[in-house]
Amino acid sequence: NSQLNQSYTFDNYIEGDCNRLARSAGYAVANKPGTTSFNPLMVYGGVGLGKTHLVQAIGNHIKSNNPDKFVLYVSSEKFVNQFIESLKTNSVQDFANFYLLVDILIIDDVQFLSGKEKTQEMFFHIFNHLHQSGKQIVMTSDCPPRDLKGLEERLLSRFKWGLTADLQSPDFETRMAIIYKKMQSDGIHIPDNVIEYLAYSVDTNVRELEGVLISLIAQSSLNRKEIDLELAKAALKHIIEDVETEVNLDFIQKTVAEYFDVTLESLKAKTRKKEIVTARQVAMYFAKEYTSHSLKSIGYHFGGRDHSTVIHSVQTVSDLIDTDKKFKASIQELQKKFKVKAG
Ligand code: ADP
Ligand code: MG
Structure with a gap:
């Protein structure tokens, strides 16, 4: 089981200035895992900017082109917990052996490994083995590698071997495009002025934008009202307090x-x-x-x-x-x- 969520694809990952490099590097890796110079590929950025979506899309793409490859997605939190569990049950070797079999290792939110020295040692070992065998490693983090506190230097230096690419907050046009895409995939209609209003008002991250959309759709069906500007303003107030007085x-x-x-x-x-x-x-x-x-x-x-x-x-x-x-x-x-x- 690869732990991949099939709803995260390149198709529904909107491209914009905010993610162009990361997306195209990800796409290159997805087409030629382990053989580009982007190994490891490290994607970083703040919450809700699309890190998990992008790396899952890489995994899904590889899996669909190469069904026999062992693609594994794991959050760093899960990696840590599994490792601790293996220490408790005296099965560290099994833990290591499992990871050494992976062809494409996608490990999300590596900032979570911070301060966990034993886990880092194990990860270092796995990383080296996979990298030497030409296996692809993809990682995400909430900040650039140089700012990852509590991670061993030898690990950080390996993170920089490949390509590091960041995700920025989506610009206005990208936010518009994301709303359009969601509207199409959910089969709902949102008037242009509402799309513009939402894209203008919610400028923090994509997750928040999605949250507002979900709330808007819910309110529209609860109140049996068409989606309009008034409803959008109400939905926004519901999610983000004092957005009315907010200058972005x-x-x-x-x-x-x-x-x-x-x-x-x-x-x-x-x-x-x-x-x-x-x-x-x-x-x-x-x-x-x-x-x-x-x-x-x-x-x-x-x-x-x-x-x-x-x-x-x-x-x-x-x-x-x-x-x-x-x-x-x-x-x-x-x-x-x-x-x-x-x-
Ligand atoms: P992160 O892992 O950086 O916190 P996620 O990958 O979980 O962020 O993204 C949050 C939500 O926003 C997800 O539902 C994701 O599908 C969506 N999303 C993020 N970036 C994009 C994008 N460029 N195009 C479409 N949806 C996006
Ligand atoms: Mg994430």
């Missing part, structure tokens, strides 16, 4: 970049030019004030910075507001733009 991250970044006359890209880039740093800190400050994104998520959307950078930025901006009158005035001016928008 894209809007904040665009507005602040425009105001400081810097490019949108520079806010996400590494540059430390003073005027860009200020604009970036201000945008982070508003993201914290006006959206429900976590510090981690905000950092991620500003070129993959960590949450402590966000904290520092928010603090710096607050200090400047207190000490610099001119700066305070610009913040107030920006604030107006967001307040108007939030209505």
Whole structure:
């Protein structure tokens, strides 16, 4: 039993700027497992961005082309639990032997191996054996390998042997496309203005977008009402509190970049030019004030910075507001733009 969920395919995995590299690398691996230089393939990104879907799609694709290959999908949590169980029952060798037979090993959420030294040792052994035998290894993680705390260096260095590709939050067009696709596959109709409204409002991740859609469909059938904007607003309120007053991250970044006359890209880039740093800190400050994104998520959307950078930025901006009158005035001016928008 491969533990694959057949509903996750490449066909229903919408491609967008946010996932292009990961998707095409995944597709290459799915067509030539073990023989591309993408071994291991490591896909990382925040929750609900499509890691599990993508790696399951790889597994399903390989399985359908090569029915006799032993494709195995396992969550890291399950891997750890199985290993602990094998220690208890004195069957570690059986555990190892099972994994050494696998042709394609897909291991999800490897950040879960953090701090579990014995399990990592076992995984290291399995990894080496499979890799040497030309077997494909596919992994996911919630952050880039360099940020995986509590994982042994020798394991991390192997993770970088192949290709590491990230998944970003879906952009507006991709969110529209995802809603269209779900609408078609569920055989329901959603008016264009509702699709646009949802794609605009739910900008965090695909799982949340799906959650809102499910709730919307449920409310429509419960109330025997056609899906319209009013119902969509109600469904959204149900799922995400105070979304009505929420200004989204894209809007904040665009507005602040425009105001400081810097490019949108520079806010996400590494540059430390003073005027860009200020604009970036201000945008982070508003993201914290006006959206429900976590510090981690905000950092991620500003070129993959960590949450402590966000904290520092928010603090710096607050200090400047207190000490610099001119700066305070610009913040107030920006604030107006967001307040108007939030209505
Ligand atoms: P993760 O493992 O990164 O937390 P999942 O793979 O579980 O995220 O994705 C969450 C939900 O969003 C799943 O139902 C998945 O099918 C859907 N999803 C994610 N990305 C896409 C995409 N690009 N196209 C279509 N559906 C997607
Ligand atoms: Mg997952």
